[in-house]
Amino acid sequence: MPGRDDLLAQLYRRYGPTIYARCRRILRDDAAAEDATQETFLRVLRHVEKAPDDREALAWIYRIATNQCLNVLRNARRWPPGAEEPPPAESPEESLADRDFVARLLRRAPRKLAAVAWLHHVDGLPQGEVAAVLGISRRTVVNRLADFVRSMRRLAARG
Amino acid sequence: MDHLSSLTLDALELGHLDPASSEIVREHLGACPRCSGDLAVLRESRARFESDVFARTLPALEGRRSRRRWYWLFAPALAATAVAVLLVARPPGDLTVKGGRPACEVFARRAGRIFAVKDGSALTPGDEIRFVVRPAGYRHVLVASVDSAAVATIYAPYGAERSLKLASATDRAELPGSVRLDTTPGPERLYCLFSQRPIDAAPVLVWLRQIGAGGAETLRNPSAPTLPSVVAVSALVEKVVP
Numbered sequence A: 001m002p003g004r005d006d007l008l009a010q011l012y013r014r015y016g017p018t019i020y021a022r023c024r025r026i027l028r029d030d031a032a033a034e035d036a037t038q039e040t041f042l043r044v045l046r047h048v049e050k051a052p053d054d055r056e057a058l059a060w061i062y063r064i065a066t067n068q069c070l071n072v073l074r075n076a077r078r079w080p081p082g083a084e085e086p087p088p089a090e091s092p093e094e095s096l097a098d099r100d101f102v103a104r105l106l107r108r109a110p111r112k113l114a115a116v117a118w119l120h121h122v123d124g125l126p127q128g129e130v131a132a133v134l135g136i137s138r139r140t141v142v143n144r145l146a147d148f149v150r151s152m153r154r155l156a157a158r159g
Numbered sequence B: 001m002d003h004l005s006s007l008t009l010d011a012l013e014l015g016h017l018d019p020a021s022s023e024i025v026r027e028h029l030g031a032c033p034r035c036s037g038d039l040a041v042l043r044e045s046r047a048r049f050e051s052d053v054f055a056r057t058l059p060a061l062e063g064r065r066s067r068r069r070w071y072w073l074f075a076p077a078l079a080a081t082a083v084a085v086l087l088v089a090r091p092p093g094d095l096t097v098k099g100g101r102p103a104c105e106v107f108a109r110r111a112g113r114i115f116a117v118k119d120g121s122a123l124t125p126g127d128e129i130r131f132v133v134r135p136a137g138y139r140h141v142l143v144a145s146v147d148s149a150a151v152a153t154i155y156a157p158y159g160a161e162r163s164l165k166l167a168s169a170t171d172r173a174e175l176p177g178s179v180r181l182d183t184t185p186g187p188e189r190l191y192c193l194f195s196q197r198p199i200d201a202a203p204v205l206v207w208l209r210q211i212g213a214g215g216a217e218t219l220r221n222p223s224a225p226t227l228p229s230v231v232a233v234s235a236l237v238e239k240v241v242p
Helices: A007-027 A030-048 A054-076 A092-097 A099-108 A111-122 A127-134 A138-158 B006-013 B019-031 B033-068 B076-088 B201-213 B216-220
Strands: B103-110 B113-117 B121-123 B128-134 B140-147 B152-156 B186-195 B231-239
Touching: A007 A030, A007 A054, A007 B006, A007 B033, A030 A054, A030 B033, A054 A111, A054 A127, A054 B006, A099 A111, A099 A138, A111 A127, A111 A138, A127 A138, B006 B019, B006 B033, B019 B033, B103 B121, B103 B186, B103 B231, B128 B152, B128 B186, B140 B201, B152 B201, B186 B201, B186 B216, B201 B216
Parallel strands: B121 B231
Antiparallel strands: B103 B113, B103 B128, B140 B152, B140 B186, B186 B231
């Protein structure tokens, strides 16, 4: 017997809340989060349709939503107020403990470092989880985090 | 004190954590204002999506997916069949067709893989198929099929008594819903029937059963004229049991 299926709506209901919460957390703008949620969902869908697995879907959501939202922020130049504020010259590493401060700094970080830095410093993922989410080696994560700190030092030196 | 990562909080909300991990996380949440605050924000966003965003954005999402995910081929494989049927059909006199003849394209999903269905394609029971139409000026469409057992079915709108009125007579549109093929082996002919006015499903089903009664070879080489005031595009699929 033929049957009907509305898989899209089912998957959107299942994964949409996680994606939307993720986008809203990064973008801090409800309308922008809705747009980014749709974009992210359509990309996540390509993967979960092939291999539906909730744990894997969460990793895809983190990878795709993080890159999507950071690109939105970068392209739209909509970073929160204070984004131009440089890190303190004396101890830029200490400011890494301030999630909001790191989030603002990411606009000035090289693009390839931004997702790693966000996941580790803002989201609090251990290096191994960052590597798993982004599909890169832990060594690459370590190197990019070190590059991010060096980038911050350069910013601090320039004031 | 280490804090919970956002990934851990999402996993908690999705029920991905094992019982022991969940217990540790909940204990931490009970003692850590920062993490419990993060969880509250997460839950507020999730609730907002479920109560407001989901229903409001789903139609737009379906539209975007229609344009992107079910990537349309313009039915070159159906051309021979389409021309043959169009030649015997007589479009209504008041119709001004712009942008060529109407077309209907079929996509199938099998084990998560999406592929275009060409005329004569082999499909297997359980394959899910969807339809996208280019109405080229027509306002109504009905998608139906008949198999070698002379079983006729209305596929879109599924099981409906009348044709579907399209939102636009010119834009390509993915028809809602997918159809899972049954286990009857052999040829099955799919018809997209375009019309300017609504058409009833009952005479279509009678017509299709007559075609199906001719057997497999008739389905592969139909010669019956189409219905009045209807432009038909058809494609043959061969259902094979692996």
